[in-house]
Amino acid sequence: MSSRHAKNRTLEFDPDIAGSSEWNRPAPAGDAETMRQLQLASESVMRLATQTHSAVARGDAAAADAAHASLKHHLRVTTSLIDELLSDGSEQPTLH
Numbered sequence: 001m002s003s004r005h006a007k008n009r010t011l012e013f014d015p016d017i018a019g020s021s022e023w024n025r026p027a028p029a030g031d032a033e034t035m036r037q038l039q040l041a042s043e044s045v046m047r048l049a050t051q052t053h054s055a056v057a058r059g060d061a062a063a064a065d066a067a068h069a070s071l072k073h074h075l076r077v078t079t080s081l082i083d084e085l086l087s088d089g090s091e092q093p094t095l096h
Contacts, residue, residue: 038078038085041074045074045075048071048074055067
């Protein structure tokens with residue numbers, strides 16, 4: 001891990017947000033296919049993040065670079081799907 005990354009960084013889960021009605025509200029029927037795509041894309045992001053982590057832990061730079069490149073692509077796809085669901089095409093996409 002490079003020195004620019006915090007070594008003890010953790011993800012925080014806020015149960016108040018996760019339990020809110022926004023998180024539990026079902027998607028409108030017209031968004032079912034987009035929601036399915038988002039589920040698949042999210043699963044890919046998690047899988048690729050795990051692969052990247054494993055490759056870095058093994059010291060396999062080539063595998064880490066390949067997994068990282070794929071991870072970045074899938075993050076863009078996932079972000080685009082989220083933007084589509086949240087904005088219904090009426091807003092500018094999120095830039096990352």
